[in-house]
């Protein structure tokens with residue numbers, strides 16, 4: 425069987441890691457890269473990955489890359505929001521190429537962008553291609569994994585899932601959007617004007633779980649509060665004095681008939697271990713049977729995202745056309 429030719433669109437922290445992983449797999453071939461960074465254009469992907477030449481060149485124009493490399497699938501790792509990635513998704517679908525994106529909202533775009541989601545689904549079907557949104561979260565820990573755990577349930581009264589993670593490996597963009605290193609006053613202001621958003625993906629994960637299980641929610645509510653540090657914390661990108669904000673505690677509620685039926689808790693901060701907080705992923709399902717899943721420490725976000733996007737490639741290639749979610753495709757598995 426010929427290897428699947430993968431074009432990596434977006435060659436940042438995630439995209440470059442995915443490209444490396446694609447290069448390790450015999451059933452996949454990295455045929456090219458698209459990124460808008462001027463200093464990357466015309467180089468071999470190996471030059472940026474600091475390894476031997478790969479033969480995969482970096483283009484700044486998607487259409488030119490397609491013409492030169494004839495990819496079977498694109499991994500799109502450029503942005504977070506459905507509206508933001510939609511124009512590029514449209515270009516990929518119109519070229520009749522399957523696409524996996526890690527844009528958080530695309531894990532379940534019906535949650536906040538119903539019209540666009542239906543448009544993507546129609547376009548994908550008309551062009552006979554598959555579109556999948558995935559990642560570590562949304563895409564796995566707080567949704568696909570929760571859904572899979574319910575495979576043994578007879579009935580469910582309440583679902584609670586939490587991800588306690590360490591933001592230290594992430595760069596300036598994440599520090600800014602999580603409000604790390606701000607004063608409590610700046611954090612409050614940032615929440616108000618939208619500069620600080622906390623986690624992107626609660627409406628997506630909560631709706632994906634609810635809809636898959638046939639729970640009709642009345643609404644999804646979210647709360648965000650600052651995690652104030654009691655100690656000095658420092659990473660390569662940020663310094664947090666005692667009394668300043670080390671991260672954002674973000675909680676999402678899926679509500680039905682006035683009761684919370686799904687709760688998701690995601691406190692994200694830098695260096696939680698400095699205050700004796702251990703990272704971990706936890707799923708509790710109240711019902712028959714009672715389920716308590718603990719993963720300690722957390723599944724690392726970056727490595728997990730790269731793995732999930734790449735490991736879904738064959739499943740996407742084998743899937744029928746349309747806009748799919750992680751709940752639609754077979755159970756994810758590692759590509760050897």
Ligand code: NAD
Pocket residue numbers: 433434435436437438439458459460461501502503504505512526527528558559560561562563597725729
């Ligand atoms: P990054 O900023 O390190 O990299 C993005 C890259 O895309 C950059 O190299 C940039 O030059 C390039 N780019 C952006 N827009 C482009 C365009 N229109 N055309 C060509 N190149 C473009 O970001 P990252 O850490 O790699 O993450 C990428 C996105 O994936 C972010 O929005 C992030 O929030 C999201 N993400 C999702 C998950 C998940 O679990 N679903 C996990 C990690 C990251």
